Amino acid sequence: KQEVTQIPAALSVPEGENLVLNCSFTDSAIYNLQWFRQDPGKGLTSLLLIQSSQREQTSGRLNASLDKSSGRSTLYIAASQPGDSATYLCAVYGNNRLAFGKGNQVVVIP
Amino acid sequence: DAGVTQSPTHLIKTRGQQVTLRCSPKSGHDTVSWYQQALGQGPQFIFQYYEEEERQRGNFPDRFSGHQFPNYSSELNVNALLLGDSALSLCASSFRQLPYEQYFGPGTRLTVT
DSSP: OOOEEEEOSEEEEETTOOEEEEEEESOOOOSEEEEEEEOTTOOEEEEEEEETTOSEEEETTEEEEEETTTTEEEEEESSOOGGGOEEEEEEEEETTEEEEOOOEEEEEEO | OOOOEEEOSEEEEOTTOOEEEEEEOOTTOOEEEEEEEOTTSOOEEEEEEETTEEEEEOSOOTTEEEEEOTTSOEEEEEOSOOGGGOEEEEEEEEOSSTTOOOEEOOOEEEEEO
16 A cells, blocks of 8 residues: 655745755555645645656746655755745555645745 | 536535535546545545546445546545545546546535534
8 A cells, every 4th residue: 555654744934945845655656746735725736747757847946856766755845935835745646546645734934 | 728626615414414526527538536635634535437437446435436427527425424524525637648647626625514
């Protein structure tokens, strides 16, 4: 069974600092890894998808890396803003399903 | 291009009742998956539908059932509701081919009293 872990569970950073969010998974037999953003009580917004053959993806201030062999991914958010405050979820796709971590709850302090 | 839509937005039911939730996939997508998210937890996979058949199922009891229609839309049915079924129900759609990118709807907030 795939287990996905996200550390830390919660963090606060001052505006302008870079954010680093970590994700680990136990089974490397995955097709892809997605990072999602979730605002309170809302659905999931896809931020980045990294296919299993790729090492990283970038979109604006966001960069995500994937090391499939070690079962790790990192999401970097450069120059954080108060609008980045949300929960960030990491999920891996395999066996016709996404397996999620519990998320990193982020607060960016103005 | 409309994304994934779900209805209703919110629902309040009494223990023991039955509920039906609906999902319309993103235009062109042929695969629909359902997830349940309890407060403070990551979403948990319920099942996936493709070509109107359940293709994969997570660790949920038979009280949870689903259906996919010829237009790819889907329903999630839950019978004999328990207090523990209170959660955000999320629908995701995708193409059934690489890279299997999942697009989520806004969810249905179900409260069981």
